[in-house]
Every structure is written in structure tokens, then in C-alpha cells.
Amino acid sequence: MNVILFLTMEKWIISLIIGYALGSIPFSYILVRLVEGFDLRTKGSGNLGTTNVLRTLGFGYAVLNYVLDMLKGAVSFLIIRAIFGTPMDLVAGLGAIFGHCFSPFVDFKGGKGVAVASGLLLASDARMFLVLVVVQFVMLFITRRMSAGSITSAACAPIIAWFFNGKTPIFYAILLAGAFVIFQHRANISRLLRGEEKPLF
Numbered sequence: 001m002n003v004i005l006f007l008t009m010e011k012w013i014i015s016l017i018i019g020y021a022l023g024s025i026p027f028s029y030i031l032v033r034l035v036e037g038f039d040l041r042t043k044g045s046g047n048l049g050t051t052n053v054l055r056t057l058g059f060g061y062a063v064l065n066y067v068l069d070m071l072k073g074a075v076s077f078l079i080i081r082a083i084f085g086t087p088m089d090l091v092a093g094l095g096a097i098f099g100h101c102f103s104p105f106v107d108f109k110g111g112k113g114v115a116v117a118s119g120l121l122l123a124s125d126a127r128m129f130l131v132l133v134v135v136q137f138v139m140l141f142i143t144r145r146m147s148a149g150s151i152t153s154a155a156c157a158p159i160i161a162w163f164f165n166g167k168t169p170i171f172y173a174i175l176l177a178g179a180f181v182i183f184q185h186r187a188n189i190s191r192l193l194r195g196e197e198k199p200l201f
Contacts, residue, residue, distance in 0.1 A: 019095025
């Protein structure tokens with residue numbers, strides 16, 4: 001019994017470490033450094049996420065950054081799925097989201113986890129990803145605030161996960177991911193409530 005418990009804990013630890021390590025690669029910081037030569041944390045909102053890359057470098061680089069950040073969630077998931085299978089692949093995906101938000105390479109700062117969570121969604125169930133992309137962009141075009149789209153899609157994510165998969169490990173992983181993404185947007189929520197959140201366009 002103790003051996004089984006140890007092996008299970010070992011899988012959890014390895015999955016979290018690999019996910020966290022991949023998630024912590026600060027692509028937005030690297031991209032802006034390479035293109036413009038400055039620290040993204042000193043520009044715009046100071047956040048190391050796609051929206052700040054968009055405001056700083058433009059649409060093309062923002063798309064590139066979003067894809068790179070998505071890959072962190074998807075690759076973490078797929079690597080651990082190949083090694084340990086499910087549900088450890090979901091643990092790695094959650095680790096990647098955490099690593100992205102608290103990267104040791106940029107003083108434990110980072111983005112808000114939306115793109116990495118999107119990568120986890122795409123790798124685990126593309127149906128969820130497609131539905132939530134529609135939700136996010138509909139809300140974005142209604143409100144013109146990216147944060148509103150991200151918060152709404154994060155709130156809807158567990159419902160969509162339950163609809164497609166029932167109360168399986170995917171549902172619980174997406175519930176955690178959605179709650180964490182909303183928590184990361186707490187400052188945006190305050191600004192939205194006060195009517196102070198800047199429009200994207």
C-alpha cells in the first residue's frame with residue numbers, strides 16, 4: 001500500500017514539475033526583448049500576457065505569443081499523457097498554468113493563464129476549446145474588453161466541461177483552472193465594476 005502511494009505521489013510530483021517548468025517559459029517577455037529590447041513589465045499594464053503584447057507590439061506578435069503560450073499547456077498535457085496517461089496529463093496542464101502565472105524567470109510574475117488554459121482545453125477536448133473561443137470572442141465584441149471575454153469563458157468552462165464529459169477528471173481540472181483564471185483577473189473585475197477597464201478597441 002505504501003509503495004502504491006509513493007508511486008502515485010511520484011507521478012503527481014513529476015507531472016507538476018514538468019508542467020510548471022514548461023509553463024514558466026516567459027514567451028511574452030522573451031518576444032518583446034528580442035523585438036523591441038525592453039522589459040514588457042515596464043510597459044502598458046505591466047502584465048506578461050497576450051493583451052499587453054498586443055498593445056505593445058501589435059496583432060501579429062500577439063497571435064504568435066498566444067500560440068506559444070497555448071503550446072505550453074498542450075505540450076505539458078501531451079508529454080505526461082504519453083508517460084503516465086490520464087489524469088496525470090491534466091495535473092501537468094494545471095502545473096503549466098501555474099508556472100505561466102508565477103514564472104521563476106521573471107520574479108515569479110507572468111500572465112493570467114488564459115492562453116495556457118486554452119492549450120490544455122484544446123489538447124484534452126477540442127470541443128470545449130471551440131465553444132469557449134466563441135464565448136470569449138462574443139463577449140469581447142460586446143464589451144470591447146478582453147478581460148470580460150476571458151472571465152466569462154473561464155466561468156463557463158466548467159459548465160461546458162460537464163456538458164461534454166460529465167463529472168470526470170477533466171471537469172474537475174477545468175473547474176480548478178477556471179477558478180484560478182478568474183482569481184488572476186480580480187483586479188480586472190474591480191475595474192470592470194467601476195467602469196474603469198480600458199477597451200481593447
